[in-house]
Amino acid sequence: VGEAVVRVQPFRLSAxxxxxxxxxxxxxxxPEWRRSQVRRVFAEAGYLSHWSGDLSFDPDLASxxxxxxxxxxxxxxCRAQGGRLPT
Numbered sequence: 001v002g003e004a005v006v007r008v009q010p011f012r013l014s015a016x017x018x019x020x021x022x023x024x025x026x027x028x029x030x031p032e033w034r035r036s037q038v039r040r041v042f043a044e045a046g047y048l049s050h051w052s053g054d055l056s057f058d059p060d061l062a063s064x065x066x067x068x069x070x071x072x073x074x075x076x077x078c079r080a081q082g083g084r085l086p087t
Contacts, residue, residue, distance in 0.1 A: 013086060017065035018077065020057055026077050028055060033073055042072040 027033045034054040038047055046068050051057040069077075071085075078084050 012083075014083075019063050020051075020066045021062040023066040023069070023077065024055065024057070026080055030076065030080060033076060038073070043070040047073070 027035075031037055032039075035048045035051060036054050047070060048066075049068055050061070075085050
């Protein structure tokens, strides 16, 4: 059985995960993605639950990857950066 060759167009993928500090800048610019503002259809109750507030988290987390975000929030972040989620 022969293997099919599939050509893929060149693409770029970030080499580093999005940090809490980077995501904070996003939610500052897009208040609809703040923990207290996000519509529950787009994020579960645990969304950004490791943050102490809408715009605050433990300073030790600033350079750590952001976690507890939804697929919708990740997609919105990528679009705001001029990118998209990988498929």
